[in-house]
Amino acid sequence: MATETAANNNKSVLWDWLTTVDHKKLAVLYLIAGALFFIKAGAMAIFMRIQLMSAENTFLSGQTFNEFITMHGTIMLFLAVTPLIFAFMNFAVPLQIGARDVAFPFVNALGFWIFFFGGLLVSLSWFFGGAPDAGWTAYVPLSSGEYADLGLDFYVLGLQISGLGTLISAINFIVTIINMRAPGMTMMRMPLFCWTGLVTSILIVFAFTPLAAGLALLMLDRIFGGQFFMPDAGGNPVLWQHIFWIFGHPEVYILVLPAFGIISEVVPAFSRKRLFGYTAMVFATLIIAFLSFMVWVHHMFTVGIGPITNSVFAIATMAIGVPTGIKIFNWLFTMWGGKITFNTAMLCASSFVPTFVLGGVTGVMLAMVPVDYLYHDTYFVVAHFHYIVVGGIALGLLAGTYYWYPKMFGHKLNEKLGQLMFWLFYIGFHLTFFIQHILGLIGMPRRVFTYLEGQGMETMNLVSSIGAFMMGAGVVVLLINIVYSAFTSERITVRDPWDARTLEWSTTTPVPEYNFAQTPQVRSLDPWFYEKVHGEGLMKPAEPMDDIHMPNGSILPLTIGLGLFVWGFGMIMLEMANPIITPWIVIGTGVIITFGSMLLHSIHEDHGYHIPLDKIKKIEKEVG
Amino acid sequence: MSDSVDVSKGLPPNPEKATLEGKNKFLGFWVFLGGETIMFATFFGTFLGLREGTAGGPSAEELFSLPLVFLMTMLLLTSSLTSVLAMFSMKKNNFRNMIILTVITVLLGFGFLACEIYEFYEYVHHGGLGFTTSAFGSSFYSLVGLHGAHVTFGLFWFITLMIRYSRTGITLTNAPKFYVASLYWHFIDVVWVFIFTVVYLMSIGGA
Numbered sequence: 001m002a003t004e005t006a007a008n009n010n011k012s013v014l015w016d017w018l019t020t021v022d023h024k025k026l027a028v029l030y031l032i033a034g035a036l037f038f039i040k041a042g043a044m045a046i047f048m049r050i051q052l053m054s055a056e057n058t059f060l061s062g063q064t065f066n067e068f069i070t071m072h073g074t075i076m077l078f079l080a081v082t083p084l085i086f087a088f089m090n091f092a093v094p095l096q097i098g099a100r101d102v103a104f105p106f107v108n109a110l111g112f113w114i115f116f117f118g119g120l121l122v123s124l125s126w127f128f129g130g131a132p133d134a135g136w137t138a139y140v141p142l143s144s145g146e147y148a149d150l151g152l153d154f155y156v157l158g159l160q161i162s163g164l165g166t167l168i169s170a171i172n173f174i175v176t177i178i179n180m181r182a183p184g185m186t187m188m189r190m191p192l193f194c195w196t197g198l199v200t201s202i203l204i205v206f207a208f209t210p211l212a213a214g215l216a217l218l219m220l221d222r223i224f225g226g227q228f229f230m231p232d233a234g235g236n237p238v239l240w241q242h243i244f245w246i247f248g249h250p251e252v253y254i255l256v257l258p259a260f261g262i263i264s265e266v267v268p269a270f271s272r273k274r275l276f277g278y279t280a281m282v283f284a285t286l287i288i289a290f291l292s293f294m295v296w297v298h299h300m301f302t303v304g305i306g307p308i309t310n311s312v313f314a315i316a317t318m319a320i321g322v323p324t325g326i327k328i329f330n331w332l333f334t335m336w337g338g339k340i341t342f343n344t345a346m347l348c349a350s351s352f353v354p355t356f357v358l359g360g361v362t363g364v365m366l367a368m369v370p371v372d373y374l375y376h377d378t379y380f381v382v383a384h385f386h387y388i389v390v391g392g393i394a395l396g397l398l399a400g401t402y403y404w405y406p407k408m409f410g411h412k413l414n415e416k417l418g419q420l421m422f423w424l425f426y427i428g429f430h431l432t433f434f435i436q437h438i439l440g441l442i443g444m445p446r447r448v449f450t451y452l453e454g455q456g457m458e459t460m461n462l463v464s465s466i467g468a469f470m471m472g473a474g475v476v477v478l479l480i481n482i483v484y485s486a487f488t489s490e491r492i493t494v495r496d497p498w499d500a501r502t503l504e505w506s507t508t509t510p511v512p513e514y515n516f517a518q519t520p521q522v523r524s525l526d527p528w529f530y531e532k533v534h535g536e537g538l539m540k541p542a543e544p545m546d547d548i549h550m551p552n553g554s555i556l557p558l559t560i561g562l563g564l565f566v567w568g569f570g571m572i573m574l575e576m577a578n579p580i581i582t583p584w585i586v587i588g589t590g591v592i593i594t595f596g597s598m599l600l601h602s603i604h605e606d607h608g609y610h611i612p613l614d615k616i617k618k619i620e621k622e623v624g
Numbered sequence: 625m626s627d628s629v630d631v632s633k634g635l636p637p638n639p640e641k642a643t644l645e646g647k648n649k650f651l652g653f654w655v656f657l658g659g660e661t662i663m664f665a666t667f668f669g670t671f672l673g674l675r676e677g678t679a680g681g682p683s684a685e686e687l688f689s690l691p692l693v694f695l696m697t698m699l700l701l702t703s704s705l706t707s708v709l710a711m712f713s714m715k716k717n718n719f720r721n722m723i724i725l726t727v728i729t730v731l732l733g734f735g736f737l738a739c740e741i742y743e744f745y746e747y748v749h750h751g752g753l754g755f756t757t758s759a760f761g762s763s764f765y766s767l768v769g770l771h772g773a774h775v776t777f778g779l780f781w782f783i784t785l786m787i788r789y790s791r792t793g794i795t796l797t798n799a800p801k802f803y804v805a806s807l808y809w810h811f812i813d814v815v816w817v818f819i820f821t822v823v824y825l826m827s828i829g830g831a
């Protein structure tokens with residue numbers, strides 16, 4: 001066994017990252033991939049704002065604009081925010097529950113690579129005649145074979161693949177959180193980030209599967225001549241809208257709940273108080289999750305489903321405001337009377353609260369059916385969801401970045417640059433999106449690439465664009481900060497640079513690959529804080545020191561992802577006018593790579609290896 | 625993760641859940657089945673929404689023949705029973721019986737699949753209902769075909785497991801694998817019961 005560990009050390013760094021099954025390394029991979037996609041989609045947003053800066057501008061053609069709105073939305077939701085959330089869930093959840101890894105380390109890596117190759121497939125569309133252009137919602141008939149070209153096949157198959165990755169990662173998180181908690185870490189002692197991670201994962205299991213079904217139907221229609229959404233052959237286009245929004249509304253909560261979780265970690269840590277109303281927070285999360293499946297028709301009020309249905313869904317929608325309000329008050333009460341430190345993480349976390357409230361208020365406005373007929377498909381809706389998506393989720397992710405950065409990378413991000421980023425981003429955000437409420441109210445439709453002169457929209461659009469540039473500048477400052485801090489920040493050697501409350505801060509920095517030399521015994525909510533105050537300042541071990549069992553790395557997750565990628569690409573080739581090779585050969589190759597790798601994995605029993613006790617003692621001495 | 629289980633006195637009574645890894649597989653698989661349920665529900669919903677959309681092509685009443693479907697139901701239900709019995713043998717640590725019963729399960733599964741292929745062939749070539757004929761055709765073939773694909777996958781899964789572990793007997797590593805495969809098989813069976821009711825009985829009974 002000792003030889004096995006030694007062999008592991010000799011492999012190249014690149015190979016190590018490609019084959020890793022360590023949740024902390026996968027977190028970094030998710031972070032990088034998510035950040036790259038975020039920058040790409042952000043650049044598209046800037047281009048769209050340049051186009052809209054003045055009336056009847058010709059910077060972008062209508063077609064390119066349509067491709068940009070579609071790719072911007074699709075990438076942001078599926079390929080940027082989702083992986084960024086998974087990055088933090090991967091990093092923090094096992095540490096916060098006192099586990100050595102997730103339940104299925106192999107599946108964890110598999111989820112990442114499948115997501116990654118799916119995202120790559122979507123992005124490839126640019127090189128084959130243009131990106132999808134039917135909006136991230138891909139409504140038929142716009143997305144049908146009649147009106148949409150090859151780009152939409154990339155959308156359908158790329159999202160199908162990346163969604164599969166997301167789904168299996170979610171299953172992994174559920175099992176991890178339920179089965180892998182350290183002794184004493186009862187459900188009601190879990191940090192709120194674990195709770196929201198659990199609930200988000202459950203939502204993924206129940207929402208991404210209808211999406212998978214819907215995408216499959218659309219694919220069958222487009223590539224194999226299905227008639228699901230074709231009215232002349234008895235099909236029904238509204239069916240797509242139902243399936244899409246049965247997925248789509250829970251999806252917005254899939255993204256926002258982990259952000260709630262991050263806020264619920266950061267706010268107590270920097271208010272030096274425990275989270276106010278922990279139990280209420282947990283139940284509010286569960287209620288939101290339940291209700292999020294009951295409200296999808298509020299995206300379809302104007303379809304004409306009928307007044308009774310619309311009213312029922314309107315009331316259900318408004319009901320979500322109640323548990324959400326509970327959360328808002330709990331954050332405020334956590335800060336109330338606390339000793340608040342306004343560093344960058346806390347600035348992002350605390351400013352999340354008012355922006356999210358604004359998004360919620362416009363949400364309730366949109367839920368009133370009669371007026372939604374006015375707001376629907378205008379910039380008012382754009383403003384609404386950006387207050388939640390940017391003012392909520394993005395701020396939450398930024399808070400998480402500044403908060404967990406020292407644990408993940410061993411040094412803090414520069415505070416001065418951090419605060420500069422925050423103010424650029426925050427002011428830019430309100431400039432961009434507040435004014436879009438008014439633009440919407442005076443009738444500017446969304447998803448249209450230009451507007452006429454003399455309708456009173458020029459100035460407001462200009463302001464909105466300037467705000468967008470400021471946000472872009474904020475992101476650039478963040479990137480500079482990452483590079484700058486890597487060279488200038490001092491190394492962190494203490495366990496707990498923030499004097500925080502939860503278990504991840506009880507590990508040594510950098511976190512050894514086995515996380516905890518001895519599984520900790522948890523004695524209360526905020527266990528690390530409890531030991532600092534009532535105990536001896538370190539976690540009590542729940543087991544004696546012993547050899548630690550670890551899983552082996554594997555290249556198979558990557559090859560399975562690659563196989564699916566080839567398979568999906570082959571399916572798209574079926575639609576190409578003159579593909580270079582027969583599509584079925586490509587499909588066959590993909591199928592063989594995929595199932596071959598799966599077969600290899602299942603017949604080769606890998607029992608992992610053990611880190612011997614003396615090596616653990618050595619590591620612990622070095623870092624401790 | 626010290627999942628050391630004492631096997632010196634033989635396997636524990638529930639070998640599939642004796643290790644943490646086994647427990648994880650067990651829970652993870654149940655969650656996966658939860659997701660599958662919703663995916664099938666979406667296909668069922670699609671079928672219910674589109675089954676009147678025959679676009680002048682053949683309709684359900686004209687096509688479906690209950691005797692064949694009844695035979696298929698019997699084959700699949702019996703295979704579920706043999707699969708349960710196989711799991712009982714596993715818990716009693718009777719490897720030979722477990723394999724025999726699993727082989728029977730697989731044979732019954734292939735019987736079902738053969739009937740399904742015959743059924744589709746009939747509908748396409750003599751009934752005039754292709755996948756592209758109408759929305760009804762598309763939704764029927766996709767729902768029932770998706771189920772058929774699951775059956776096929778399950779069969780290959782059983783076969784792989786039996787070949788891989790033909791010499792090892794029941795161990796704490798492979799017990800969860802056999803158990804999970806049999807769970808999957810029951811799930812497929814339950815889905816079929818719903819297909820039988822919603823697709824065939826309700827279409828013919830005029831509900």
Ligand code: HEM
Nearest residue numbers: 252256298299317321360363364366367376377381385388
């Ligand atoms: C209090 C909670 C919320 C309420 C009452 C609410 C209500 C609504 C309503 C009624 C619409 C449809 C507007 C229309 O198209 O006419 C809508 C759209 C939207 N909401 Fe919300 N919402 C809430 C929270 C959220 C959250 C948490 C997110 C995201 C994390 C979100 C993201 C979106 C998006 C992306 C759209 C636009 C979808 C599209 O048509 O492309 N909303 N919301």
Ligand SMILES: [Cu+2]
Nearest residue numbers: 249296298299
């Ligand atoms: Cu919604």
